[in-house]
Amino acid sequence: ISLPRPLQGPGNMLHLALRPEQFIARHTAAAPIHQVRMLGFSPYFVADPDLIDEVLVGRSKLFIKDRFTRDLSLVTGNGLLVSDGEFWRRQRRLAQPAFHRERIAGYGAVMVEHAERLASTWREGQVLDIHAAMMRLTLDIVAATLFSSGVDRAIAETIGSSLDVIMARFSDPTYAFAPWLARVPLPKNRRFHEARARIDGAMRGIIAARRASGRDEGDLLSMLLRARDDEGGGMTDEQLRDEAFILFVAGHETTALALTWTWMLLSQHPAAWDRLRAELDSVLGDRPPTLADVPALRYTDWVVHESMRLYPPAWSIGREALEDLELGGVAVPRGAQLWMFQWAAHRDARHFPRPDSFEPERWDGDLARRIPRFAYFPFGGGPRLCIGNNFALLELVLVLATLARRWRPVVRPADRPRPQFSITLRPAGGMRATLQRR
Ligand code: HEM
Numbered sequence: 001i002s003l004p005r006p007l008q009g010p011g012n013m014l015h016l017a018l019r020p021e022q023f024i025a026r027h028t029a030a031a032p033i034h035q036v037r038m039l040g041f042s043p044y045f046v047a048d049p050d051l052i053d054e055v056l057v058g059r060s061k062l063f064i065k066d067r068f069t070r071d072l073s074l075v076t077g078n079g080l081l082v083s084d085g086e087f088w089r090r091q092r093r094l095a096q097p098a099f100h101r102e103r104i105a106g107y108g109a110v111m112v113e114h115a116e117r118l119a120s121t122w123r124e125g126q127v128l129d130i131h132a133a134m135m136r137l138t139l140d141i142v143a144a145t146l147f148s149s150g151v152d153r154a155i156a157e158t159i160g161s162s163l164d165v166i167m168a169r170f171s172d173p174t175y176a177f178a179p180w181l182a183r184v185p186l187p188k189n190r191r192f193h194e195a196r197a198r199i200d201g202a203m204r205g206i207i208a209a210r211r212a213s214g215r216d217e218g219d220l221l222s223m224l225l226r227a228r229d230d231e232g233g234g235m236t237d238e239q240l241r242d243e244a245f246i247l248f249v250a251g252h253e254t255t256a257l258a259l260t261w262t263w264m265l266l267s268q269h270p271a272a273w274d275r276l277r278a279e280l281d282s283v284l285g286d287r288p289p290t291l292a293d294v295p296a297l298r299y300t301d302w303v304v305h306e307s308m309r310l311y312p313p314a315w316s317i318g319r320e321a322l323e324d325l326e327l328g329g330v331a332v333p334r335g336a337q338l339w340m341f342q343w344a345a346h347r348d349a350r351h352f353p354r355p356d357s358f359e360p361e362r363w364d365g366d367l368a369r370r371i372p373r374f375a376y377f378p379f380g381g382g383p384r385l386c387i388g389n390n391f392a393l394l395e396l397v398l399v400l401a402t403l404a405r406r407w408r409p410v411v412r413p414a415d416r417p418r419p420q421f422s423i424t425l426r427p428a429g430g431m432r433a434t435l436q437r438r
Pocket of ligand 1: 081082142246252254314317377378379380384385387388389
């Protein structure tokens, strides 16, 4: 911050790359909103929860997604996460019924079934990358809820392996800063285009087969196919493919990360682990959980909330101003990029005493109602609130309960990864864990 002006941009970029936690903390503590010089652009950091509320809720019509998020449409197609304006509004209305609470409740059994299956493959003393295991599990769950059993194993494998390539491209930071690289015939670009074509082909096949059969399989795809707007119009095949694809991308990595960080935090805090186990023993006894158990799994729910407070899988949200405006007394010009950080808000000592300490019981009582709406926002908020938030919360509680009932994945202190601030908050280099049967 104290560097001479011409050096501020490179200095800040270097700081962000080398010490992201410190950089974000320092700049969000500096002011409720202020501009930070970077190389080639200067985003506004919006730190104050009430100003975040203005951007995401009160004046949300004055903003679209930020430049980086919009650029992702090159990778993901034009699904809900990246689309804007009237197009987004229509798609969101069409997709919303698929995520109604009762509809999601029906997926609870699928979530438990997949977690049980994974638990049965685990062996005492096995050392594994728990992040990779959680990614595979949440991918299987989203595939099963999106396409039910109507997809054969080979197609599921194609989608899974192609998605790996696409996710690598999705979070490759070089493209964010040098978008032109996408047009250079590099081997990684070729691999990406081939993977994209394979996924497109697989999805087109699934959609065509479902249209032909006309059957309601009770999955998300059937809901999206049936959805109609006020004029009676539905989604085209291309829109269906883009939405299905974005649900894959947005719906599995974030949930996997929440579970992964939770295993690390539970290894670090044996008292929390004991209390979780005691709750599972008393509520479940000797059987896997069902949907009916969820209200009684209160501590499990606090563990999930506290884990996403300290390690929010979506650690930042970005917007672009559509017109000149004023925010918190600061003039923000049209086209400005605004960044808001769950990572920083969730560690603000004004709302979370002992902010760096993992204390699930802090969620007992009315904490969520006492703090400002955007002091804790793992799923964003306002019209662009995560469409899968209830889905994710159910999945997190059910998967955690199912696995922790039978196994304890132990992450040793030496194996605790640093958080990597890519699009999502990943464990750098994965996360090694040793399995202990309970
Ligand atoms: C949007 C986080 C799970 C689908 C978002 C946003 C956040 C988020 C922060 C808003 C981004 C913004 O305002 O710019 C998370 C986290 C999850 C999770 C932390 C898990 C722990 C899921 C799941 C699904 C999903 C399970 C689907 C099955 C979406 C979609 C959007 C979205 C489609 C875009 C919604 C729109 O703009 O209309 N998510 N998400 N997410 N999420 Fe999630």
